[in-house]
Amino acid sequence: MDPTRIAEAAGLLAAARQAGTRIATLPAGASPHFVREAHAIQDEVAHRTDAQVGAFKANAPTASSEGVRGLIFAPVIHTSPARFPVAEAPQCGIEGEVAFRFRRDLPPRAAPYSRDEVAEGLEACVAIEVVSSRFADAEAATKLDKLADNISNGGLVLAAPVEDWRGLDLARIKVRLTVNGATVVEKAGGHPIDDPLGVAVALVEMMRNAGGVKAGQYVTCGSYTGLLYFQPGDHCHVAFEGLGEAELTFSP
Template identity: 50%
Template sequence: MTESEIETAAQLLAEARRSGVLIDALPVVPSSVAEAHAIQDRVAALIGQQVGGFKIGGAPGEPTRGLIFAPMIRPSPAQMSDAEVPHLGVEGEIAFRFTRDLPAADRPYTRGQVAQSVAVSPAIEIVSGRYRDPRGRPGLEQLADCTINGGLVFGEEIADWSHLDLPNLRITMLVNGEQVFQKRGGHPTGDPLAAAVTLANMLPDGVKAGQIVTTGSWTGMDFLKPDDHCLVRFDGLGEAEVVFDG
């Protein structure tokens, strides 16, 4: 993509965020992770909102990150409207909040260093994009739209979580009080902390205390309706819940 094409894509996505009017597609699909990230960064500058968190994805060797803007990161129990997140997708996840700055360094941060720099909490990622059919768009086009993230709801955090066997926790998801998912384990990589390590080592300016990284869906993706209530519970960790106002 040219710089002009990146700017045009960012303008379209930024306006969709401001107005709530969804778009069909970008005029040009990014051809690389770097281009998709550049579009995200330009959107952040255009809408002027603080980046409060990230979602991590991608194959080994080329990690990706989706920006999560601070106004859409909310403590549980949370409310979100279908005007804010029209697709109403939910995923049960574990999130980490950085408790101290990890600035860019000459050598990669180790797993132990990152583990000592984060608190953990249950979370619900809200999936909602700026495209009318976000999951129907190519992967790099989804990435340009912050990997179609709509927001994040986080539960009460645990600062000293060394006693928790995070990959093997039991997770339960309830929608309107009915159990729709339960399983022991189920993180997509089997290693939630790896996402925090990846983030700490991929950002040019490092991470800042207070920023959150959500680490991948344990439950798959469910699409709900206005007025639905979703609760995610990790045994030994806690709960997060969100209500979608119609």
Template identity: 40%
Template sequence: MTDSIIEQAADLLVAIRRGAPKLAGLGAAAPRTEAEAWAVQREVLRRLGATAGGWKCAAPPGKPASGAMLDAAGLRPAPARWPVPPGQKIGIETEIAFRLGRGLPKRATPYAREEVLDAVAAAFPAMEMVESRYLDPAAVSPLEAMADSIAHAGLVLGADVPGWRGMDLAGLTVRQTCGGAVQVEKVGGNPSGDPVTPLVWLANHLPTLGLQLEAGQVVTTGSCTGLLWVDGGQRVTGGFAGFGEVVVDLD
């Protein structure tokens, strides 16, 4: 039954990515376990001929942690252009991301925070582009959201930040503008508090699923701005004081 659910869910989600109408939910094909939700993500990427270029993750205090694979083809350096169909909007979130310098394979004991940080080659600002395959992403279950890679559409990567290890990443001021108007400006905002927290969680959680962080992969650690929906035809900038910014032109 599990294999059948994974296949059916992947059928539906891949069809939407290829132009079929969005769905209210996966219905009988909805995953029942976290392992099934991750398996659907993997199957969708496989069918698209894609590879995992990285991950998104969050580990909010008192709430379930979550994560998703990122299609390597959707990782783009800033400045970037991003298509938005006429009459539609796209969600944009400004985040802190990391690039792994070496992999973190499965082992008998969990990786400590400093061990995970030692494996990081770079940190930088990023903008996640958000587009759900559901009609109302807030109406589906958390496992259905995970099966759809938590509405991930792509990730625009800012420049590597020198000296990031000495910065208070949890206390940076984040700012996002659209068409020159400020949408959000505040201190902090990462859903996990410290952006390193979900990175450490992911490093230790992936091996339980038969996966691992690999050298060169990018990990983005949750929106510091909240999800902001914007129309096409505008320039969006997002970044952090002393940590650089990302520019995306929406076509």
């Protein structure tokens, strides 16, 4: 990994976070070339901003792509019902998701963690991920630049966690998103790989050689509703049958 590239990119992204501003792009010399560099930029931003990691977002590896994770910092994690400041997420983007809370530490170790071993230490909950980019034109940013920016995470709103969740069919669970009382999405299932637990397992494996995960941290595991954009003042409510509901209002 190129420490100069990591330092330059992290400096730009950290400054944008602290000032609440956006940057046009990462300069060619600062843009990450590999997933591990993008992850290292995330970690350096956390260091430079002295931000505690309260949660992660993650994607599981596929036949054609590596698993990736994004850091979600504690100050932008809210308990439902929440009033989410538009200043923290001016794009007002949301995704309805299933998240998991780690009930115990899963520290670094040589041997992989099994799926059952991870599941036994989890509680599940409804989450609304708030999406906001540090790039002025997020669509024009490369995938690795977006990854360096914590996969465009702006925050997280969490419902109360449920301990007894393993009997739920998370591949076909019913989800409903309403905005200002009107139904926007209503369907069964919709998770990108039909397996949010698999995403949590992938996150644990990514962190197994990178400090592990700690009790009380969360991982949010992929959108059921798709990414949708709303307006300041809008009230968003996401319900998953048998799991619970979360809601936020974008406050001006």
